[in-house]
Amino acid sequence: MKTLPTREDFATPKGRRRAWAALMLGDHGVLRKFYDNTHNVAPDKMWRTYQPSPALLAAWKDKGVKTVINLRGDRPSGALFLEEDACEKLGLRLVNFRVYSREAPSPDILQGARALFEEIEYPAIMHCKSGADRAGLMATLYLFFHEGKPLDEALDQLSFKYGHVKSAKTGVIDLAFERYMAYARDNNIPLDDAGAFLAWASSSAYDPAALKREYKPKPAASIFADIILRRE
Template sequence: MVKLTPKAKRKKRKHIAADLSTREGRARARREMVWQDHGFLRAIYQNLHQISPDMYRSNQPSPAKVMKYARELGLRTILNLRGESTKGYYLLEKEACEQAGITLIDFQVFSRDTPTREAIFAARDLFETIEYPALMHCKSGADRAGLMAVLYMLLKEKVPFHQATEQLSFKYLHIKHGKTGMLDAFFQAYADFNEGRPEDEWKPFLDWIAEDYDRLQVKEDFLRDFGKGVQVDKILQRE
């Protein structure tokens, strides 16, 4: 019989959402947000950036930040790139959005995997249908927000590829030398496909996605050459 470590037991145990209608439940949700989800660090640095007249990106906003952004930025939509959760950070954000009249959309993407065709086309449709001004966020505002920011700049703003991919850079705390470098490898695969041609003659991005993009091959090539990224990820303890 295999004995589970205390850490494995905690992971296996299903998380039960805190009840925000009670004082104890609200206190628990705040503890989860501040300590378990590292909200105390985000109180110091929000990683908030305006990337177009109608779009912002950031790390996980606290309820107070949601209300502040609603007032000062006029937000109508928040894209939560972490997906729906029973954890305190999500419950409190959802409540704050409801109070501020902001539409919260859960659109989960991943920082350590190559994006699927379905996710990319869904992102395109999302950018065409949401109400602006909008803000997209993940936990740190670096990787998943970076991926979606590049897609937004390419698909919605129609900016040149080299300009769009600046959204994945250390300016936003993105580190390509960990497993999150898989996102860089994804976009680099598109650039490599068009190598030798002027950028204005590149195959349209969505056509490449539909006809040429091999998600598993890009992932396999990245992992084959992957070096010290695991250590970087462990040190930073990022999602």
């Protein structure tokens, strides 16, 4: 089993070099110089993006950003330590809010996302590794919960133009929303009713684990997303 890096390691010159190597290679930092998967979700208020380097965090600070939401969670990594260090120096608030790209979102994640969007200071950015799947999920929830967009419109954030591959394992996220929209239409529930959605998600009608077992990704799409793109 690979040993996770530690903050003690990061405090050494060798540890910082390893963190930078992990950010630029393992987290595709080099690729981001040629492909910038950053998009505005709400004008001058929220952006979705990929794992930022310290230099990019400084650029976000210069644009007025107050809050950085790390959707990868607080699992120890070189990227996390660099991000923590940069945010502390820049005076940015870093929030670690872990979501998953290959699972239907749990009721706790859905409730937690709504609460998070209510309490953070804006402008803000949210990021995962590549800015495709987890960022797409949370951008959808942000527009639905915080901006009042109908769910079917908000789901445009989960599309291939942002790198989201619906037919890969990540498509289980789409399936969860499709099930709710079918339920809402059958019961004449407006698709901008976030409260009704959360009530459904907290009921026995919604079973994230069962959806994951049911969902059948296309093998070629999963190879593309997991092996070629090396999605997390």
